[in-house]
Amino acid sequence: MGDWRFGRIDVVRAWRELADARVNYSADEVRQPSWNIDTYRTVLPSERPGPPEPGGSWEHARRLVRDYQFSPPEIVRALYDPTTPLLGRDMLLEARFHGMHFYCGVRVTEVVDETRDTTDRTWGWAYETLEGHLERGKATYEVVKRQNTGQVQFVVSCYSQGAPTLDRITSLGWRLFGRRTQLRFYRRCGERLRGFVEAALRDGHPGLGPPASVGHLVCAPSDARMRRLDALAVRRVAPGRATGHAVGAGPPAS
Template sequence: MIPLGDRVFGRLDAVRVWKGLADARVNYSADEVRRPSWNIDTYLTTLPTERPGSPEPGGSWEHACRLVRDYQFSPPEIVRALYDPAAPLLGRDMLLEARFHGMHFYCGVRVTEVVDETRGNADRVWGWAYETLQGHLERGKAAYEVVKQQDTGQVRFVVSCHSQGAPTLDRITFLGWRLFGRRTQLRFYRRCGERLRDFVEAALRGEHPAPGPPTGVEHLVCAPSDARTRRLDALAIHRVAPG
């Protein structure tokens, strides 16, 4: 039996499932991505502005980068993540818990790209992207970038994603995805931007932007740090690697 304190994802033995991600491969090829069979989305959120020029120490861009690095922007009512904070960001495996309407789906992603550059238009950009692994209910890639336009001082959070439902979903998961998947996906993008903006504004006021210590098990942490496990989570329909 798993001790209650180790149940970061309800009744799931999350550490065992996370360890299994090491042998999983990315479940799609980039040359498959094309409309109309794939959803291709970009969602922009304006963050507090800085003065023109390089990112300011302790400013909006720096706070946003830290929060994005630690996956604090994810709305815990929709998606939570379990990962090893000591592992390098590039190549990091993350076990995601996607939650909607009494169903919890456990899927793996891997960070396959880290961006830290100044682009030709003088935008200062930092961010990272993960891709879905075998067993995920989706196929695709999500990129999260913090962008400062150095000529104007405008700071933005940019979420870019291409995705489609996995063709091998089991029947229960397929039904849930058809009913709620796309709607939940769009709500996820919107809530990510809202949370990051709220947290950056709080940090600039000198407040702790993500209340509460992180939960976790063994050497892994659950993000965002305001995610909490409730006893009722054990009653949800659980599906591990449904794709």
């Protein structure tokens, strides 16, 4: 069953198939220059020094990061089961660029909830790419409060490279547009989260409605919308697998 947010594919089936997929790389392989290693920091509204304040910037940011609301829907959307524990959760991502929509799996393999260096109150999580993904690598999203100063940050840390199993056309597209889109994704994540936290502190809520659903799964972020040209997009499921297949343009399935 598909919908206007995910197009003409059976997204529930594609999500279910992630359960049998494995992480598609080994951390021992990660080294520059063949891998991109990135860290992006966004300063969020600050708090008073000390532990995170109830209803403050850190708490709002933590909730938004937990629910993947920071992701820019024009670049990446996600489908997942919100009733499952965060650690171990499978997510079907829809990566969108230049008239192509790629459906790729990731798995949450780490949840962070700690105080570092006696001052940095940190909460976050990380996912790693599964077989069939466009990329290989890991992305970590953390909300950090420096309790000695009150500064709050959103930190995105990633290492990645294009999957070596992409077909010729997809590989060419990734080389031309992938890195540029990746860097724009990091920047937009920080911009969105800062805007949502500012709205939550000002209005009491970030201005996001309830998420759309496909069966028992939810679509994140909640403000994802169908654009008219989306009906013309070419869609590819598990593009990093030899068995990945394209789905042509047309109206979404009901």
